[in-house]
Amino acid sequence: MSDRQQVTNSRGERIAIVAGLRTPFAKQATAFHGVSALDMGKMVVNELLSRSEIDPQLIEQLVYGQVVQMPAAPNIAREIVLGTGMNVSTDAYSVTRACATSFQSAVNVAESIMTGNIEIGLAGGSDSSSVLPIGVSKKLAHALVDLNKARTFKQKFAIARRLGLKDLMPVPPAVAEYSTGLSMGQTAEQMAKTYNISRADQDALAHRSHTLATETWNSGVLQQEVMTAHIPPYKQFIDRDNNIRENSVLESYAKLRPAFDRNHGTVTAANSTPLTDGASAIILMSEGRAKALGYQPIGYIKSYAFTAIDVWQDMLMGPSYATPLALKRAGMELEDLTLIEMHEAFAAQTLANMQMFGSKKFAAEKLGRNRAIGEIDMSKFNVLGGSLAYGHPFAATGTRLITQVCNELKRRGGGTGLATACAAGGLGVAMILEVE
Numbered sequence: 001m002s003d004r005q006q007v008t009n010s011r012g013e014r015i016a017i018v019a020g021l022r023t024p025f026a027k028q029a030t031a032f033h034g035v036s037a038l039d040m041g042k043m044v045v046n047e048l049l050s051r052s053e054i055d056p057q058l059i060e061q062l063v064y065g066q067v068v069q070m071p072a073a074p075n076i077a078r079e080i081v082l083g084t085g086m087n088v089s090t091d092a093y094s095v096t097r098a099c100a101t102s103f104q105s106a107v108n109v110a111e112s113i114m115t116g117n118i119e120i121g122l123a124g125g126s127d128s129s130s131v132l133p134i135g136v137s138k139k140l141a142h143a144l145v146d147l148n149k150a151r152t153f154k155q156k157f158a159i160a161r162r163l164g165l166k167d168l169m170p171v172p173p174a175v176a177e178y179s180t181g182l183s184m185g186q187t188a189e190q191m192a193k194t195y196n197i198s199r200a201d202q203d204a205l206a207h208r209s210h211t212l213a214t215e216t217w218n219s220g221v222l223q224q225e226v227m228t229a230h231i232p233p234y235k236q237f238i239d240r241d242n243n244i245r246e247n248s249v250l251e252s253y254a255k256l257r258p259a260f261d262r263n264h265g266t267v268t269a270a271n272s273t274p275l276t277d278g279a280s281a282i283i284l285m286s287e288g289r290a291k292a293l294g295y296q297p298i299g300y301i302k303s304y305a306f307t308a309i310d311v312w313q314d315m316l317m318g319p320s321y322a323t324p325l326a327l328k329r330a331g332m333e334l335e336d337l338t339l340i341e342m343h344e345a346f347a348a349q350t351l352a353n354m355q356m357f358g359s360k361k362f363a364a365e366k367l368g369r370n371r372a373i374g375e376i377d378m379s380k381f382n383v384l385g386g387s388l389a390y391g392h393p394f395a396a397t398g399t400r401l402i403t404q405v406c407n408e409l410k411r412r413g414g415g416t417g418l419a420t421a422c423a424a425g426g427l428g429v430a431m432i433l434e435v436e
């Protein structure tokens, strides 16, 4: 099998990203409090269809995802088709790949175009950390099923007596690994310790992210890719990400207590992504169809790769595994890239990956390469700020990164850009985008 990846359809046409859009990202329980992932998904898809002036009848497939599931609407993609002005016969299904979810939806649509099954599709993801599927304890769930089966009052009373007060408490979903029970923050703590990443370096990266994101918003370029979201019942709206600290002061970071290891930790609220609400989407087409319809694509997918490692130790290393594979598939080296965009789940996780990009030892032992992936040139790295500042609605981050990289490449006169992310489950993704 060739190392190179051919991201084209059978006519040799590339996979074009024609447009991308997102809602502003809002911290948990703020602007989007009470607005579900589905409602945010519908908002962004509606606005994207309208801004791109595409006839919705032309969209053959919608692949969409969410990480925190809505039990009432398990196939969010289909609900978006039915709840927007789309053609009811548009095929729609949902995917989940933790924080890499909308990379997966983008790849699924791209692969449908590559096989010739479709010419035009829509991909994206949405997550709400404010409208959550609050559950019940295992004991209460068990008792409720038994109560349903019980016939007599005596049987029902005996079941109810099995429950203590704490069994009645609601249980929110955990941002934790199912198989280890470790939260993402605890994994970031592991990584800070394994790779000797200081609190000062973590705080400095977070400060950089907030400073660059503020400059980016103030420059006016994000209006192109971020919509104004009107919040039902439409008395309020949000038109700018609200996690970004516009007057970020590095000294104030040092005052915060660690969030996940109170006594010995270095990971704090300031150097972690916050729990966030938001949605994003992109439109993909075969190059030929895009041209025929008169679209000027914002970018093309050159290569992509998904990888997986074990989950017990330092599992948020996805970029260090997926990036070399995507580069190899594109026939490129890190230094050939114009931009490098890495999802900042935590500053510790980002810095650990950056360190391993430059490590010959890591390359030899983990990747079987005789040279490091490459030192990261900071003038190319997360140049508009990253997830630490923008926030991270899990399933929406992938298509945010893809759109942001393409638009920034365009502003720089073209080139190639990497968008890469870690994800729960030890997963990693990297995608190389090219812009003319």
Ligand SMILES: CC(=O)SCCNC(=O)CCNC(=O)[C@H](O)C(C)(C)COP(=O)(O)OP(=O)(O)OC[C@H]1O[C@@H](n2cnc3c(N)ncnc32)[C@H](O)[C@@H]1OP(=O)(O)O
Pocket: 099, 175, 184, 185, 206, 210, 245, 248, 249, 252, 253, 256, 259, 268, 269, 270, 271, 272, 273, 274, 275, 316, 344, 345, 346, 392, 422, 423, 424
């Ligand atoms: C693959 C992946 O992406 S894995 C990542 C998945 N995502 C996660 O796991 C989410 C991780 N984040 C979290 O769980 C939460 O954001 C936490 C636990 C870190 C923090 O939660 P909270 O304590 O609710 O954060 P909150 O926003 O209230 O901030 C706490 C304090 O820090 C302060 N703070 C936050 N950021 C900054 C900053 N940049 N500078 C100065 N102070 C700050 C806040 O003002 C607040 O101060 P206050 O208590 O005086 O009001």
